[in-house]
Amino acid sequence: MNVRVKFLGGAKSVTGSKYLLEIDDKKILIDCGLFQGLKSLRLRNWDTLPVDASTIDAIILTHAHIDHSGYLPRVVKEGFQGPVHCTTATAGLLDIMLLDAAKLQEEEAQFAQKKGYSKHKNPQPLFNTKDAEIALSLLKGHHYQQKEEICPGVMVTFHNAGHILGSSIVELEIHGSTQTKRIIFSGDLGRYDRPILHDPSAINHADILFVESTYGDRRNENEGVEERFAEIINQALDRDGCLLIPAFAIGRTQLLLHYIKTFMEEGKIPKVPVYVDSPMAISATRLYQDFPTYHKLTSKELSNPSIFDYNQIKYYRSQEASTSLNNLEKKAIIISASGMCTGGRILHHLYHRLQRKNDTILFVGYQAEGTRGRRLLDGEPTSRIFGIDVSVKCNIAHLNGLSAHADRDELLKWLSNFSEPPKMTFIIHGEENSSTAFSQSIKKELDWPNIVIPEYLESFELFQGV
Structure with a gap:
């Protein structure tokens, strides 16, 4: 079994999270977010997805925030028809969020046309309500700690990430002919000792780790x-x-x-x-x-x-x-x-x-x-x-x-739960300065090898002949 990853978003940016895993002939997309912020990033939302959407077998969402889920109606519009796996609470939030996002897209296109500030004669929404409704019909809700097979030989388990209601750390077990490999996607990690949400779940092993770095270069205000x-x-x-x-x-x-x-x-x-x-x-x-x-x-x-x-x-x-x-x-x-x-x-x-x-x-x-x-x-x-x-x-x-994001110290605290360093760690979902600083902190504080800050559309071979 051969496993590759391609970074379709969330690489040197905090938006547009999309990570394509190719497991032999199967394609699984982890997160499906909209790009936000800089115009150069937002324009990517209008580009054709760098992979044929109809060939994606399944999508897994870490949580409901738009920069992780908001591209779903668009990928449906481009031909995706497979299941979308997430926690039950994430599915509940998406019932609200995707329809709202579609309505905003439609209203903004209409408003731009009415006020004449769009450069397009007939501005169109990125997606519409019908696209969002189809996307919602594809949702498959799961509970925390519930292991499910989503493709032959590929199991998914959702763990609490403590970021928002239903947010998850995604654990993938890939069962090859001779070995089992574990890939962890941190999603957006929350903070410790917050009044409403539980602390992020401790994970102790990963062969490959994808960890966010939104606040990887700073400490949040904690005292007072x-x-x-x-x-x-x-x-x-x-x-x-x-x-x-x-x-x-x-x-x-x-x-x-x-x-x-x-x-x-x-x-x-x-x-x-x-x-x-x-x-x-x-x-x-x-x-x-x-x-x-x-x-x-x-x-x-x-x-x-x-x-x-x-x-x-x-x-x-x-x-x-x-x-x-x-x-x-x-x-x-x-x-x-x-x-x-x-x-x-x-x-x-x-x-x-x-x-x-x-x-x-x-x-x-x-x-x-x-x-x-x-x-x-x-x-x-x-x-x-x-x-x-x-x-x-x-x-x-x-x-x-x-902030609902773990800061540098809290990210390191979460990483310290691993019993041994992953064979490869990808620093994702952070602006370049933040990702670079967090990479240096991991090397200095934890002495982990093989830390990678990927580029947009960069691909890596994760496993061969598993």
Whole structure:
């Protein structure tokens, strides 16, 4: 049995994760994400997939975030018809996320045509609702620790990654004629000792390892992060403005609500209205009740009222309700998606609030290179939204201690569980500087050999004659 890998994304970038395993004549795609951020990356979404989609036998998803799953409707459009394996909670999230992503694609194409800011005469969506519905019909949900055969001689097991609800570390066992080999994909690893999700599962052996490196070059704020969060909220409200928080609908929004409710109950911040303006986040929050084994929250904490229900928290689904928030001038918190300001309702809020000197935009998660969020953090004086350059006069704040990604030390902690070094370790899902720094840390701290930072579209022979 011969095994090869080709990197179709997530190589020297934090988006577009797609890793093609060729096991003799079988093709398995691990993750199927959209590219985001830099235009040069986003344009890859429109390219024909570098492999004939109809020849892919199966897809395995580590989790539901769009940079790992959002290309599914497109690959279906290109001819993929096989099963898509993931955890049951990931399947539940994708029911929400893929339809939302399709709707956004359709709306953005229509809006671009209406406003005339697209260079195309008749702009089209990358995929549509029908493509998303077909993709959803292909999902096969699995529980953690449940071993399943997905191709002859190929077994998959999902382990908890602690990143978002249902996120997984993917373990593949490949049974050859003479040997069994184990390949591990870390997916996106979460943090330790978080209030909602369990710690990432310890893995002790891999012949080949693929490990993410989003924060491989830095340490997150750990000490005093709650106090710092409360301080930023108070500073924003003291300016007699509103606090706008771009947040991923899955995971980050729920963590923010947990902290904000706690702060208000303990008197650390004033009891002001908190508006969750993200239909996806509202739906995702309810899934915590449907999948109780995937998190730490007890049935009591999720009963009526749940920890996500509070007098100050207002959930807004309709477009009309969202638009009404434009009239808020002070003493309110608005949480909206997307977390990197690449699309969704957050764009409308930014359009109205970037110019208000009393308002504050707080970034609480990773901002990929080339995204609007990253450019704002880097001090961009104007931001182009809906074809208009909007002046940035508001206050910009950043708190990375609430990130759902493991930092350098936590990544090394997870790697230290391995009883011996893998024969080859690929550093993936990180910008080049981060991947390079993390590679050096592994060599220095763990003394592992054969560390590889792959290039986009690069291929490697993993096993021959197994």
